[in-house]
Amino acid sequence: MWILPSLRYASNMAFNEIPLEEIDFSDESFRISEELDSAMLADSLRTVGQLNAACVLQGNPLKIIVCGFRRLMALRRLGSPRALIRVLPGNAADRTRNFNLALWDNLSHRQLNPLEKARALSGLRNLCGVPQETLLETYLPILGLKPSERVLRAYLSLNDLHWDLRRCLVDGRLTQSSVEKLAGMSQESQAGFAVLMSGIRLSAASQKKILSLLEDLAAMAGVSLTEPLKNPEVQAAMNDPGLSPFQKGERVYELLYRLRNPRLSRATEQFAARKKLLGLPGSVQITADPYFETAGLRVVFDAPNADRFRDLATALERASRMPVLEELFDVR
Amino acid sequence: MMPYRPKEILVQEQCWQDPATHEILEKLRGVRIDTVRNADLRAAVEAGVSVPDANSRDTLILMRYPGKFVKNCQGSGAEICCGYLIVSYAWNCHLGCSYCVLQSYLSNDAMVICTNIDALLAEVEEALARSTRTLRIGTGELADSLALDSITHYSRRLIPVFASHTNGILELKTKTDQIANLEGLNHRGRTVLSWSMNSRRICDTEERRAATFDERLAAAVRCQEWGYKLGFHFDPLIHYDGWEAGYREAVEEIFRTVDPGRVAWVSLGALRFTPHLRELIQKRFPESRVPYGEFVPGHHGKLRYFRPIREEMYRKMRSWIRAAAPDVFVYLCMESGIVWERSFGERPQCTAELCQRLAVSAQRLGISD
Numbered sequence: 001m002w003i004l005p006s007l008r009y010a011s012n013m014a015f016n017e018i019p020l021e022e023i024d025f026s027d028e029s030f031r032i033s034e035e036l037d038s039a040m041l042a043d044s045l046r047t048v049g050q051l052n053a054a055c056v057l058q059g060n061p062l063k064i065i066v067c068g069f070r071r072l073m074a075l076r077r078l079g080s081p082r083a084l085i086r087v088l089p090g091n092a093a094d095r096t097r098n099f100n101l102a103l104w105d106n107l108s109h110r111q112l113n114p115l116e117k118a119r120a121l122s123g124l125r126n127l128c129g130v131p132q133e134t135l136l137e138t139y140l141p142i143l144g145l146k147p148s149e150r151v152l153r154a155y156l157s158l159n160d161l162h163w164d165l166r167r168c169l170v171d172g173r174l175t176q177s178s179v180e181k182l183a184g185m186s187q188e189s190q191a192g193f194a195v196l197m198s199g200i201r202l203s204a205a206s207q208k209k210i211l212s213l214l215e216d217l218a219a220m221a222g223v224s225l226t227e228p229l230k231n232p233e234v235q236a237a238m239n240d241p242g243l244s245p246f247q248k249g250e251r252v253y254e255l256l257y258r259l260r261n262p263r264l265s266r267a268t269e270q271f272a273a274r275k276k277l278l279g280l281p282g283s284v285q286i287t288a289d290p291y292f293e294t295a296g297l298r299v300v301f302d303a304p305n306a307d308r309f310r311d312l313a314t315a316l317e318r319a320s321r322m323p324v325l326e327e328l329f330d331v332r
Numbered sequence: 333m334m335p336y337r338p339k340e341i342l343v344q345e346q347c348w349q350d351p352a353t354h355e356i357l358e359k360l361r362g363v364r365i366d367t368v369r370n371a372d373l374r375a376a377v378e379a380g381v382s383v384p385d386a387n388s389r390d391t392l393i394l395m396r397y398p399g400k401f402v403k404n405c406q407g408s409g410a411e412i413c414c415g416y417l418i419v420s421y422a423w424n425c426h427l428g429c430s431y432c433v434l435q436s437y438l439s440n441d442a443m444v445i446c447t448n449i450d451a452l453l454a455e456v457e458e459a460l461a462r463s464t465r466t467l468r469i470g471t472g473e474l475a476d477s478l479a480l481d482s483i484t485h486y487s488r489r490l491i492p493v494f495a496s497h498t499n500g501i502l503e504l505k506t507k508t509d510q511i512a513n514l515e516g517l518n519h520r521g522r523t524v525l526s527w528s529m530n531s532r533r534i535c536d537t538e539e540r541r542a543a544t545f546d547e548r549l550a551a552a553v554r555c556q557e558w559g560y561k562l563g564f565h566f567d568p569l570i571h572y573d574g575w576e577a578g579y580r581e582a583v584e585e586i587f588r589t590v591d592p593g594r595v596a597w598v599s600l601g602a603l604r605f606t607p608h609l610r611e612l613i614q615k616r617f618p619e620s621r622v623p624y625g626e627f628v629p630g631h632h633g634k635l636r637y638f639r640p641i642r643e644e645m646y647r648k649m650r651s652w653i654r655a656a657a658p659d660v661f662v663y664l665c666m667e668s669g670i671v672w673e674r675s676f677g678e679r680p681q682c683t684a685e686l687c688q689r690l691a692v693s694a695q696r697l698g699i700s701d
Contacts, residue, residue, distance in 0.1 A: 216624055219614075219624055220621070220624045260626075261626050261638070263640060263641060264626060264638050267638075267640065291630070291638065291639075292638070292640075293630050293636075293639055293668075294668070294670065295670045331640060332640045
């Protein structure tokens with residue numbers, strides 16, 4: 001017969017109202033939640049009181065929180081002197097059991113965000129000493145993750161992330177993939193990138209491209225990842241009050257791309273300027289190979305009738321006699 | 333430079349029947365030897381699955397190559413190609429140049445030597461006998477031509493084959509100074525000894541385990557004294573701050589040291605690599621500046637320097653070579669007609685024309701009839 005596992009503890013289960021001063025709020029060994037300050041939870045406690053007991057271990061001398069960090073902190077902030085608490089049997093030494101209680105308590109009612117999954121995996125490995133194989137086979141699937149070493153590595157790397165980058169990830173300003181890449185860099189670089197992200201908005205694809213440009217520029221100059229952002233033009237774009245955060249992001253990308261690819265950018269700008277000098281109507285499109293690898297140009301025009309066709313052909317004929325046409329083929 | 337010596341040797345079981353196996357092992361006395369079953373080894377090497385303990389250059393695999401030895405060079409897909417043929421009796425290289433394409437091209441990290449050298453020689457003989465044109469055949473595509481020669485002595489078997497034909501030119505391409513086996517051979521001028529050269533700075537920083545610039549040049553001088561014609565390949569040309577001074581000095585030093593009248597050709601090719609290889613270089617050689625040029629995606633998805641950068645490099649290289657050695661034939665490797673035209677002011681119209689120009693250059697030096 002299947003028996004509810006928690007019944008194993010039932011005989012020793014004790015619910016008490018315990019003074020909060022007996023709780024060690026600084027011991028976060030079993031913390032899973034990233035966000036400890038929940039307005040909704042505070043509202044709930046203020047309105048209907050504490051519905052579910054927090055779980056603690058009898059520490060020495062203060063009690064250690066296993067489940068209910070957010071509840072207990074909210075109660076403390078609300079000025080409550082006591083909380084409904086279940087004191088768990090056993091002791092803090094049984095870390096894996098205690099960590100499992102904390103984990104399942106969270107998983108029972110919500111999805112963990114990537115940072116919380118990282119915190120859980122890190123706790124299981126470092127605090128509980130759970131072997132890698134068990135993390136892969138048991139805990140990654142529990143957390144809804146693919147049981148691969150790469151995934152485990154990526155999540156573990158998130159755990160040491162700079163605080164400001166954690167905020168960027170939680171707020172959705174950075175993708176997990178960007179954050180994973182930044183996780184391998186210095187705290188200074190992480191902080192610098194978070195500063196950048198505080199003023200601009202980037203799509204997932206742009207984040208990847210900007211990170212790659214910064215990595216290259218930093219490696220080329222032998223400086224830190226965010227040093228290229230000190231470029232005066234980049235700074236001006238980031239501080240331009242006339243641009244929206246998305247426009248700033250695009251501008252920063254363009255400027256970094258130009259720094260990384262000076263000759264190609266110059267050639268592209270020159271090509272556009274020369275094309276303009278031909279004075280062709282907008283319905284005539286002249287394009288070159290995106291990287292000018294071939295010398296040829298593609299000319300496309302759209303004529304809805306014979307008169308328009310003649311007009312466009314005349315414009316093209318006029319352009320063909322202009323000296324700047326030769327320069328259009330001469331990319332240097 | 334130090335010749336190659338593995339820490340262990342894996343011998344495919346059927347290779348024990350090849351005399352070459354015993355000759356190679358004789359030169360590597362004291363190295364641990366294991367025999368590997370035919371099927372296991374072939375499957376592993378072909379599939380890129382590592383043979384146990386065969387994941388580094390410290391492992392030497394002796395095996396029979398079951399396929400065709402003589403093949404078209406991979407440049408044959410380019411708009412203008414030199415029509416080169418390659419014959420490979422070894423794969424991989426222990427020189428560890430940062431930009432080396434073999435890092436991503438080969439699926440196994442071990443060094444491999446084929447012991448069915450007789451089959452290779454027979455195939456070369458047959459190709460030469462069948463061909464109505466002059467064939468330029470090189471061995472330096474999937475391995476350095478001479479890096480393993482102190483172990484295999486294969487040069488001593490290949491060179492006489494070409495000496496006995498009038499329509500074949502053997503090119504041994506190397507970054508080493510392992511030339512001891514070449515002395516005293518009756519090559520009849522039909523073998524060209526070529527050195528892959530670079531500026532001193534690139535030799536020192538990106539080709540660290542290869543022979544130094546001076547060692548390569550000294551080896552070239554020795555081979556010239558033994559009657560061999562020489563070739564030089566500036567490939568890859570690398571664009572870095574100070575490249576002009578570095579390459580100009582290299583060109584001038586080469587032609588101050590060797591007799592330009594005995595140089596069959598000089599080829600130029602700018603650095604190119606796949607995005608995957610670029611990542612590998614960043615990972616394996618974090619101090620290398622090679623991955624940080626101004627690259628754009630080009631032919632077959634390979635990254636190459638932005639075209640005007642390549643053209644500038646080729647134009648200047650050719651002018652320095654012309655100034656030092658006006659009659660030496662210079663050609664571009666794996667480049668388009670437009671790059672030829674803008675770099676050299678003229679272009680071969682097609683692959684056949686470039687082949688013809690190379691043949692004429694070879695004839696002029698008496699390398700082929």
